[in-house]
Amino acid sequence: MHMEIDIQKNVLAANEADAAKNRVYFKSCNLFVLNMMSSPGSGKTTLLCETLAQLMPEIRIGVIVGDICTDNDANRLEATGVKTVQINTDQFGGDCHLDAHLIRHAAEELGCEDLDLLIVENIGNLVCPAEFDIGEDAKAVLLSVTEGEDKPLKYPLMFQVATIALLNKVDLLPYLDFDADLAVENMKKVQPALPVFKTSAKSKEGLDAWIDWLRQQVMIKTGR
Amino acid sequence: MHMEIDIQKNVLAANEADAAKNRVYFKSCNLFVLNMMSSPGSGKTTLLCETLAQLMPEIRIGVIVGDICTDNDANRLEATGVKTVQINTDQFGGDCHLDAHLIRHAAEELGCEDLDLLIVENIGNLVCPAEFDIGEDAKAVLLSVTEGEDKPLKYPLMFQVATIALLNKVDLLPYLDFDADLAVENMKKVQPALPVFKTSAKSKEGLDAWIDWLRQQVMIKTGR
Numbered sequence: 232m233h234m235e236i237d238i239q240k241n242v243l244a245a246n247e248a249d250a251a252k253n254r255v256y257f258k259s260c261n262l263f264v265l266n267m268m269s270s271p272g273s274g275k276t277t278l279l280c281e282t283l284a285q286l287m288p289e290i291r292i293g294v295i296v297g298d299i300c301t302d303n304d305a306n307r308l309e310a311t312g313v314k315t316v317q318i319n320t321d322q323f324g325g326d327c328h329l330d331a332h333l334i335r336h337a338a339e340e341l342g343c344e345d346l347d348l349l350i351v352e353n354i355g356n357l358v359c360p361a362e363f364d365i366g367e368d369a370k371a372v373l374l375s376v377t378e379g380e381d382k383p384l385k386y387p388l389m390f391q392v393a394t395i396a397l398l399n400k401v402d403l404l405p406y407l408d409f410d411a412d413l414a415v416e417n418m419k420k421v422q423p424a425l426p427v428f429k430t431s432a433k434s435k436e437g438l439d440a441w442i443d444w445l446r447q448q449v450m451i452k453t454g455r
Numbered sequence: 456m457h458m459e460i461d462i463q464k465n466v467l468a469a470n471e472a473d474a475a476k477n478r479v480y481f482k483s484c485n486l487f488v489l490n491m492m493s494s495p496g497s498g499k500t501t502l503l504c505e506t507l508a509q510l511m512p513e514i515r516i517g518v519i520v521g522d523i524c525t526d527n528d529a530n531r532l533e534a535t536g537v538k539t540v541q542i543n544t545d546q547f548g549g550d551c552h553l554d555a556h557l558i559r560h561a562a563e564e565l566g567c568e569d570l571d572l573l574i575v576e577n578i579g580n581l582v583c584p585a586e587f588d589i590g591e592d593a594k595a596v597l598l599s600v601t602e603g604e605d606k607p608l609k610y611p612l613m614f615q616v617a618t619i620a621l622l623n624k625v626d627l628l629p630y631l632d633f634d635a636d637l638a639v640e641n642m643k644k645v646q647p648a649l650p651v652f653k654t655s656a657k658s659k660e661g662l663d664a665w666i667d668w669l670r671q672q673v674m675i676k677t678g679r
Contacts, residue, residue: 238466239548270494270495270496270579270581271494271581271602271603271606271609271610272494272599272601272602272603272606298609299582299609299610299611299612300608300609300610300611301605301608301609303605303608303609324463325582325586325612327551327580327582327583354582355494355581355606355609355610356551356580356581356582356583357494357495357579357580358523358549358551358578358580358583359551359580359582359583362549375496375601377496377599377601377624377627378495378496379495379496381525381527382495382496382579384524384525384527385495385522385523385524385525385527385579386495386523386524386579387523387524388523388549400601403601403627403630403631406627406630407627
């Protein structure tokens with residue numbers, strides 16, 4: 232077990248070095264980089280499609296999509312007209328996260344010089360992606376209301392490192408025994424100052440607040 | 456990247472050796488071992504509580520519960536009277552899966568000699584636990600109907616290694632744009648012979664079929 236932890240530390244240290252290089256690269260491109268993370272099926276892609284539709288073409292956006300297999304999400308996103316690059320990690324041993332090295336290659340393939348906003352839709356996993364800095368400006372974690380109120384306590388790192396949290400699929404609340412206030416309270420136990428938006432791509436609830444937040448981050452970072 | 460893959464191979468090879476030892480140990484205890492895996496929030500614990508209530512005391516059951524943090528699930532399960540051991544991986548670097556070595560320690564703590572059935576509720580993660588054999592007799596994967604029909608295609612390894620699949624929370628189908636037939640079709644694309652049960656701990660739909668399957672496996676394995 233100790234050997235395994237040492238190996239993990241080495242892998243994470245190598246990733247930190249790559250992430251630092253990414254930050255220099257992203258700074259040279261003058262854009263805002265958002266890393267979106269969550270469990271599988273929390274609604275990242277659907278929420279992103281709505282978000283892109285409202286921000287483009289005013290804001291020039293590119294998306295890097297991570298999945299172990301398939302380019303389903305990239306295809307759904309491209310229907311909005313956004314530029315995407317799909318990373319499939321099955322060629323890298325089925326990796327459960329995107330690391331800084333993979334992101335750099337995908338970002339260069341996408342061409343970040345003409346973008347205001349780069350969004351990374353990470354692999355569906357509430358654990359490992361939280362450990363891998365990719366040189367981003369902000370991390371957004373989505374939690375679907377179908378997942379249970381105690382997830383922030385059970386997977387605390389993801390909620391500790393997050394810049395903002397989205398409690399998603401709130402349109403389903405009437406059909407669930409889910410206490411949204413308790414879920415938010417549990418997020419705040421892990422990180423008291425974490426901003427939380429309640430969102431639904433289906434009912435559109437909360438979308439304006441989230442999209443305004445994102446637009447503002449891009450303006451602050453790029454000065455545009 | 457290649458170095459990282461080599462490291463992964465070494466970790467997995469060490470785990471295989473431990474899993475082989477577990478199989479010998481479990482055989483000596485004459486019990487059936489089930490490894491339950493899924494994304495966070497797919498309903499493993501709630502389904503297990505219902506399952507235990509119907510199988511005990513006829514079948515003697517122990518549960519090993521994996522989480523990064525908290526013993527919430529163990530506490531919920533213990534309300535049924537079952538013996539549990541909680542593994543928290545935060546002391547091992549926040550590991551995203553249970554490995555064979557951890558399982559062996561927990562199994563010995565639980566005392567498997569007096570059990571007919573050992574259930575491992577793995578950490579909520581649709582990726583990494585699929586790679587780690589723990590010496591179990593069968594792997595069950597849960598997919599909640601809130602997670603999207605294409606998850607078997609995006610996370611194929613989990614559905615390739617599974618012995619059975621449970622399409623869970625089917626009580627929510629009326630409120631979702633979710634095509635249950637398509638989800639099952641996608642599971643079968645990954646593993647054509649995979650048995651799939653549709654289940655809901657809330658409406659009780661499909662519980663009998665799943666519990667009958669589990670009871671039968673225990674009888675076949677233990678001869679009791």
